[in-house]
Amino acid sequence: MANSDAPTVSEPFPIFELANRYLLYDVNTITYIRAKYNIPGVLIGGLPQAPQQNVFSGIPLELMPEEARLLCEKGVAYVVDDARAHKQGFLDRGLSVEERKRFAESLRKQGQAAASKVKEKAEDKKQTALRQIASGGDWNDLPEDMLKPPSRPTSRAANKKKAGRPPLETGGLDEDESLFASPMNSFPKPAPTSGSRVNPPAPSRGLEPHTVTPTTSYPPLTAAPPPLQSSLSTSRHYSLGVDNSAASARLPEAPSSYPLYKDLHEKGYFILPGIRFGCKYMAYPGDTLRFHSHFLCNSKEWDEEFDMLDLVAGGRLATSVKKGWLMGGMERPSKGGAGLNKPKVRSFTIEWGGM
Numbered sequence: 611m612a613n614s615d616a617p618t619v620s621e622p623f624p625i626f627e628l629a630n631r632y633l634l635y636d637v638n639t640i641t642y643i644r645a646k647y648n649i650p651g652v653l654i655g656g657l658p659q660a661p662q663q664n665v666f667s668g669i670p671l672e673l674m675p676e677e678a679r680l681l682c683e684k685g686v687a688y689v690v691d692d693a694r695a696h697k698q699g700f701l702d703r704g705l706s707v708e709e710r711k712r713f714a715e716s717l718r719k720q721g722q723a724a725a726s727k728v729k730e731k732a733e734d735k736k737q738t739a740l741r742q743i744a745s746g747g748d749w750n751d752l753p754e755d756m757l758k759p760p761s762r763p764t765s766r767a768a769n770k771k772k773a774g775r776p777p778l779e780t781g782g783l784d785e786d787e788s789l790f791a792s793p794m795n796s797f798p799k800p801a802p803t804s805g806s807r808v809n810p811p812a813p814s815r816g817l818e819p820h821t822v823t824p825t826t827s828y829p830p831l832t833a834a835p836p837p838l839q840s841s842l843s844t845s846r847h848y849s850l851g852v853d854n855s856a857a858s859a860r861l862p863e864a865p866s867s868y869p870l871y872k873d874l875h876e877k878g879y880f881i882l883p884g885i886r887f888g889c890k891y892m893a894y895p896g897d898t899l900r901f902h903s904h905f906l907c908n909s910k911e912w913d914e915e916f917d918m919l920d921l922v923a924g925g926r927l928a929t930s931v932k933k934g935w936l937m938g939g940m941e942r943p944s945k946g947g948a949g950l951n952k953p954k955v956r957s958f959t960i961e962w963g964g965m
């Protein structure tokens with residue numbers, strides 16, 4: 611198996627915030643944080659070749675608020691307002707008014723060309739079916755769209771000219787008779803030879819163009835990190851600059867269970883959401899592709915009261931799936947000077963015996 615070089619990602623990298631969700635769009639960044647910082651995240655994108663399944667997903671990668679906050683506290687990432695960055699890069703400073711008009715016109719021409727190709731394919735399909743029927747083919751091969759009247763606009767002059775011209779295809783029969791007549795009566799003309807060619811009709815000028823939505827942008831939009839400043843709480847901290855309103859120095863808001871998440875992460879565990887087992891987190895001793903989860907984790911306040919039935923049900927559930935039910939929280943800071951700076955997180959594992 612060939613060894614591939616690890617992706618190079620420059621730090622700090624952006625984490626895009628959209629509707630209170632933290633996303634990563636770059637596959638190199640996704641691989642980088644998984645290999646270096648033990649953060650797997652959850653893929654939420656649909657695969658182009660399998661859009662109807664939900665087992666295997668693609669990018670973007672959604673980060674939990676705890677994961678985004680941890681990366682920002684380490685100083686390796688910063689938060690970017692996705693919508694604002696898109697407007698700044700694409701509308702404000704990316705394209706001028708004339709360039710936007712030319713871009714819209716190019717999309718309209720692409721849609722017009724796509725509509726013309728679709729119409730040409732439909733006409734070719736009709737002509738092929740007519741040649742098969744004229745050569746003694748089966749009437750069941752006639753496409754259904756040939757039975758529908760054409761939707762092309764016609765002028766009054768064309769209607770008058772058409773009214774003065776005798777019908778050629780039906781051979782003088784009315785519409786009902788030509789529909790149920792035999793192929794020989796309906797198409798009295800001889801079958802075209804191999805040298806003859808039916809020219810497809812020219813695309814109509816009034817053809818409605820298809821809507822073309824560009825799926826990629828080049829060059830990719832980037833948001834520069836805010837200026838670096840020192841901070842007491844973190845090793846590196848980024849402040850919001852005046853000229854870069856999309857990149858923010860604020861830390862993502864995390865739930866009250868963040869201390870437990872951070873404590874488990876510092877001990878080397880990979881953490882995933884635990885909704886499938888009715889808990890807050892699932893803790894893996896290594897990469898989630900190599901190990902099963904060992905603990906079903908829930909966070910509690912140090913003096914928080916909870917029902918004993920939840921304790922029994924959680925222990926039975928965890929034991930039945932061969933895991934441990936872990937409960938943890940931050941200790942109440944002691945009144946002494948040593949305990950005020952860094953409160954300690956304690957956790958307890960519960961297993962149900964006799965099952």
